[in-house]
Amino acid sequence: MKLAWLLAWRNLMGAGLRTFLNVLVLSFAFVMILWMEGVMVGWDQQSKEDMRAWSIGAGQYWHPAYDAYDVLSLTDAHAVIPKETVRSGLVPVLATQASLFPQGRMMPVRLNGIPSQQSLLKLPTAALDTTMDAIPALMGTSMASKVHLNRGDRVLVQWRDRNGTFDAMEIELVDVFQTTVPAVDAGQVWIDLSVLQELMMLPNEATWLTMGEATVDSERMAPFVWKPFSELTRDIDAMIETKSSGQAVFYVVLLLLAMLAIFDTQVLSIFRRQxxxxxxxxxxxxxxxxxWLFTVEGSMHAVLAALLAAVYGIPLLWWQSVVGFTIPMDTEGFGMAIAPTLYPVYSLGLVVTTFVLVLITTGLVSxxxxxxxxxxxxxxALRGKIQ
Amino acid sequence: MEQSYLIDLKQVVKRFPMGKGSFTALKGLDLQFEAGEFAGLIGPSGSGKTTLLNIIGTLDLPSEGGGTVLGHPIEHLKASEAALLRKERIGFIFQSYNLLQVHTVFENVEFPLLLLGMPSEERRKKVMEALDWVGLADRHRSRPSQLSGGECQRVAIARAMVKQPSLVLADEPTANLDAANSHHVLKTMQQLNEAFQTTFLFATHDEKVISYLKRKIYLMDGQLVKDERV
Known part of the structure; x- marks a missing residue:
């Protein structure tokens, strides 16, 4: 075993440029796979962190009738805020379906009421704590851009109260916030909770309650149902998984290029070195x-590639993790939490898994x-007579 | 009491498939060799000398017949047993040297000792000793491509002798050498044969080699024609 590695090393070193070219191609595949996977992991972490900061905190209590994907569920999805909410510092949000009338056109939106004093989420709700003859409101940049509104602009909003009666009033955009989380931006208008409760004639009621780090006695939160962070970010996991599967095609192409070079070298070697x-x-x-010797010799390309990849890959990947990878297009239309600049995250597990993957593939090809x-x-063979 | 031979071949037949039939390269050979012999299988191309050398070297099996090589019955030898026998007790010298081109002279000679799992220090000592025997100790860092044909063959001799085997098989060892180098190589082998009592068995039709042999075995069409001791 040890001898095979020693001989393989000598043979590879003796082969000079041919070995170097194979190793270079393989190391490139190695670095690219690490980088792409790192971007995925970074994206995943960044998205979840942004979701935590802007929308879901450490988890939420939902009204049993609330369905995030069914706007019609909002009509019945509200209940009195449990007393436990105040003690635990939960942030209640009341949501209802509404219509906005910018520049004379109608646009369905979700009107969310959130306490202006809250500090759990990054939404700049303090701006809502003002008095004027319109309802102070917040929007994300994506939404504001879509309805062509700027800070200080007013627009008519229409809603139905608990009895189904239509009512309408002007809102004034007191702030426009920049976020990577579409859940709080696309189609969302934020006003003060007490104002919305009054408009809806639902005093002290909420649709969901967002939790911080404090512990909550779930039994005292009835009828609200606990939705842990992992459940609320399941969509991100599924999306990242889908993206990763798509990226696997790139890995296969990259690896195929490297493997083809090694396969050719092996075939040629066996013919030439009879x-x-x-x-x-x-x-x-x-x-x-x-x-075994020839297999080790081929597989050693992977070991050398890992070493070469370390030489130029470590500085390159480190630099990328610092400056990030800026997506060369507008990310607002992606419909998911994606920052314009993604910062790749590499873990030991990722490096080891990638190395093992490359080693096994190279071993098989060899x-x-x-x-x-x-x-x-x-x-x-001794006479070189094999065709 | 039956004498024990280093090589004892009985009725060895070797056939090679050829088209729908077969070609018989060896036709029932009986041959015995004792330890320390400096012998040669002599004959024209196609006489069966290389085939016989391969069978003695356990690189090939007889189609019929058998016997023993270094005490091992060749007709029943498994591939792993044959490899072990070659590794420990048989050295090979080839017409085209068959040196490992990407290895240095030192590494080429070291190779059989690596296979034996010898410790590094002992290996180094033996390699330098073997290179001394063939007069190439000062070239141990060179690569085969930097050596002349004669020097390459001397490296091959050192590689065959470094483990001090019981038997060295040399297939046309001077075919690619000029007269001066041939004599140099043959004298080296003769000296090693005398110094270590290693049995040398050649396959050749080169008159220069034949002139050095102490036993000349003439083959023709796979049959023994004459067995002559000098």
């Missing part, structure tokens, strides 16, 4: 041991052509 193979057998190797050696007649 006499050498015969010599190994004559000197006391079994054919199986020669197969073994495949080397199997022919087991069928070689050593006396023919």
């Amino acid at each position: 006499k050498e193979i015969g010599t190994y057998v004559a000197l006391g190797y079994t054919r199986r041991e020669v197969v 073994y495949w052509p080397s199997r022919r050696i087991a069928k070689m007649n050593p006396t023919d």
